[in-house]
Amino acid sequence: MAYRNRSLAKNAERFRGPTAPRKRHAKRQDSPELVVNTFHRRGNSLHHPLSNVAVNQRLEEYEASVKDRFDKIVPLLKSVSALQHDQDFVIKAQELSRSQLGFELPSHVLERAWVNPLDMRALFASCVFQAHQKVSEQFFNSDPLHGGEESPEAVAFQSFLTDCGFHLLDVTPCADGRLAHSIAYVLRIPFSAVRRRSHAGALFDVENTVNRWIKTEHSRYREGIPNSSASPTRYLKVVTYHFSSVDPSHQGCAAHGSDDAVAAQAGLQRLLDFRESVENSFCCGASVDLLLIGLDTDTDAIRVHVPSVDSKMSLDKWICALKVYKETEHLSKEHATQKIFEIVEASSPENVDKGMLSFITQLITNNLSQIDYVRNLHDGPYPDAGHAERFIGVGIGFKEVHLRNLTYFSHLDTVEEGAPDLDVGVKIFKGLNVSRDLPIPVVIRFDYSGKVPGARGRALADCLRVNSAIASRYRDLVDDGLLHTLLTIRDRDKKAPAEVVGSSLEPDLQEAH
Numbered sequence: 001m002a003y004r005n006r007s008l009a010k011n012a013e014r015f016r017g018p019t020a021p022r023k024r025h026a027k028r029q030d031s032p033e034l035v036v037n038t039f040h041r042r043g044n045s046l047h048h049p050l051s052n053v054a055v056n057q058r059l060e061e062y063e064a065s066v067k068d069r070f071d072k073i074v075p076l077l078k079s080v081s082a083l084q085h086d087q088d089f090v091i092k093a094q095e096l097s098r099s100q101l102g103f104e105l106p107s108h109v110l111e112r113a114w115v116n117p118l119d120m121r122a123l124f125a126s127c128v129f130q131a132h133q134k135v136s137e138q139f140f141n142s143d144p145l146h147g148g149e150e151s152p153e154a155v156a157f158q159s160f161l162t163d164c165g166f167h168l169l170d171v172t173p174c175a176d177g178r179l180a181h182s183i184a185y186v187l188r189i190p191f192s193a194v195r196r197r198s199h200a201g202a203l204f205d206v207e208n209t210v211n212r213w214i215k216t217e218h219s220r221y222r223e224g225i226p227n228s229s230a231s232p233t234r235y236l237k238v239v240t241y242h243f244s245s246v247d248p249s250h251q252g253c254a255a256h257g258s259d260d261a262v263a264a265q266a267g268l269q270r271l272l273d274f275r276e277s278v279e280n281s282f283c284c285g286a287s288v289d290l291l292l293i294g295l296d297t298d299t300d301a302i303r304v305h306v307p308s309v310d311s312k313m314s315l316d317k318w319i320c321a322l323k324v325y326k327e328t329e330h331l332s333k334e335h336a337t338q339k340i341f342e343i344v345e346a347s348s349p350e351n352v353d354k355g356m357l358s359f360i361t362q363l364i365t366n367n368l369s370q371i372d373y374v375r376n377l378h379d380g381p382y383p384d385a386g387h388a389e390r391f392i393g394v395g396i397g398f399k400e401v402h403l404r405n406l407t408y409f410s411h412l413d414t415v416e417e418g419a420p421d422l423d424v425g426v427k428i429f430k431g432l433n434v435s436r437d438l439p440i441p442v443v444i445r446f447d448y449s450g451k452v453p454g455a456r457g458r459a460l461a462d463c464l465r466v467n468s469a470i471a472s473r474y475r476d477l478v479d480d481g482l483l484h485t486l487l488t489i490r491d492r493d494k495k496a497p498a499e500v501v502g503s504s505l506e507p508d509l510q511e512a513h
Contacts, residue, residue: 048325049333050340050365051372052188059185060377062144063403069131070390070406076100077123084113088507103130108507121439125484126505128391128441132486133430134354136497139400147190148495154190158226160362161193165355166289166437167226167233168216170195172204173240174253174263175409177389178297183242184402186300188366191402198409200421201255202239202267203450209237210277213288235288236359238272239267246298246385254424260294264305264315268292275311291354293363294318298381300370301325304360308349319347319360321367328368340365342355385431390441394418395466397445397490397498407443413462426474426483433482440483442470445498450491460501467502478504 047053052171058139080093097105109122138144146153161169169189173179175198184191196211197204213235220229227233243260244251252258256266271290279287288313301322305313328336335500344361374382388405394412401407408425412418429440444466448459467485470478477483487502 013209020451035148046329047372048329048368049331049336049374050290050328051369056369056373056376059145059373066138066403066406067280069134070128072100073124073127073131078118078122080105080123081118081120087112097127101127101131102134106505106507109505111300119481121149121437122484122505123483125439125441129443129484129486129503129505132391132443133497133500136400137481138423140495140497145184145191145402147184147192147501148335149192151190151192154192154361156192157193161359162227162231162233164354164359165233165353166236167220168195169193169236169238170209170212171238172202173198173242173295174202174242174255175200175411175425176253177296177387177405177408178476179240179242179295179404180407180409181402181404182295185404186295186302186367186370187363188369191399197411199411199412200424201253202241203255203270204239204274206270206273206277209274213278217286236291237271237288238291238293238490239271240293240295241267242295242297244298244385245296246381251297251385254428258482261315264292264294268305268313268315271311283467289353291356291360296322299384300367300374302363302367304363306344306348306352306360307356309351309353309356312349317347319344319364321364324364325371328411337365387428389432391427392422392429392442393442393445394422394442395445395462397447397492398443399447399490400497412466415466415473419473422470422473426477434477437483440477442483442485443488444470444485445488445490447490447492448491456489458490459488459489463501467504471504 024208076097081098083089083092083096086092090107090113093110094104094107097103105123106126109119109126112119116322125356136486143151161167171183171194173182173196179198180187183189183194183196199205217229217233219225220227220231222270240261241256241263242253243263244258248260249258252260253263256263271292275288275290288311290307290313292305292307292313294305296302296487299322301320303318303320305315305318322341324347327343328339331339341357341361344357346356348360382406387408389408390406391408392410393401393407394410396411396413398407401409410418410421410425412421426440433440444463446459446462448455450456454503464487467487470483470485474483484504486500486504488498488500490496490498
């Protein structure tokens with residue numbers, strides 16, 4: 001990549017990682033730089049010369065292993081349902097569950113089957129919750145995405161980010177589950193190097209974001225983390241809105257009526273409000289840099305609205321990664337790298353920051369691998385153009401969720417303030433689950449800092465408070481067994497999975513006399 005200095009180039013190469021070797025064919029006389037790309041993974045699939053085939057393979061294996069846990073649930077429960085009148089039903093059901101899902105079913109639900117119809121809704125919710133716990137354990141215990149704080153990828157990216165002139169990257173995707181993978185997959189950024197918090201329509205809370213900016217700048221001033229306050233770097237805030245190229249009128253952002261122009265405008269306005277809030281509240285030229293990205297949820301191709309040095313962006317102009325892909329797919333690796341930089345530079349405002357230019361060039365380059373990932377895995381766009389999430393995640397946390405259509409996020413401190421996000425999620429799951437007589441699984445999570453006295457107890461209290469508010473707001477669903485909750489907390493200062501502290505599936509305690 002044609003970076004402005006050797007340090008940028010070195011760090012970008014480390015971040016991008018190794019690329020599989022290519023076979024060169026005879027060059028055409030009329031285009032000496034043209035090379036036929038012959039990457040192969042399955043069949044005669046071709047890959048862009050800058051695609052990281054090895055990483056694509058690893059990401060595919062991880063996605064398949066996680067989603068397979070959830071996809072096995074319904075077939076398993078159908079088999080269990082057929083056994084409920086057999087002798088030794090509980091024993092048989094547990095053996096079947098252990099062999100196929102890797103965990104046991106709640107015994108108190110199974111043991112009631114001889115007097116009442118088997119509560120399949122409770123069993124379904126329990127399986128989803130336990131599958132989520134297995135995923136959480138795998139994520140924190142083995143770092144399958146190679147994105148932990150101490151991973152070479154994260155260290156290289158943070159160095160690259162600093163060289164681009166930024167000390168922190170704060171990204172807000174839409175809460176839609178089709179964007180849950182936007183960091184680790186779509187943008188190919190190590191998850192630990194990003195501050196991510198999803199909101200419906202990507203409409204983040206400006207006041208809360210200003211407070212997080214203050215905390216970041218205070219950390220730089222007091223501790224020199226992530227770098228010294230004397231370093232001339234900026235806080236980069238990114239909004240990722242989304243649209244559908246397959247069905248733009250129906251499968252776009254629900255929060256914006258599937259109108260990608262409205263979604264982009266709303267995202268940009270929220271960014272500008274954040275910047276103005278910082279500038280109005282603090283002296284000495286305090287400010288932030290802004291970036292707006294659009295994501296096609298059918299192909300995972302991004303489009304980037306390049307900002308000027310004062311963060312002005314045009315909603316009608318962007319760099320389309322899919323177009324860049326087509327313009328560079330037949331070039332050699334070296335010429336493709338140079339061409340991408342030239343495209344970004346030519347599409348940018350005259351007064352664009354050079355560090356931002358390098359950062360965007362890297363994002364576009366990273367996204368080429370994801371475009372190949374989707375194409376080769378599905379022989380075209382995603383087959384599930386709409387929602388297919390497995391559960392709703394409510395609260396603060398979920399660092400381990402980085403897969404498309406796995407989780408609908410509703411980041412909130414209280415149900416009252418987060419009601420719009422949560423209501424959208426429940427509406428989505430009424431179509432996905434309730435329409436099939438299956439419950440809505442809701443995982444409540446509050447992360448806390450173990451360094452702070454009493455933080456764990458407050459996180460537990462937050463879980464209980466939000467659980468009670470959810471039960472009150474969606475009383476009809478809860479009473480019909482069509483909404484179940486799992487309460488979890490996690491110490492963010494440790495590399496450990498979430499801790500289960502309660503569930504709506506717990507057996508009723510018998511009153512003692």
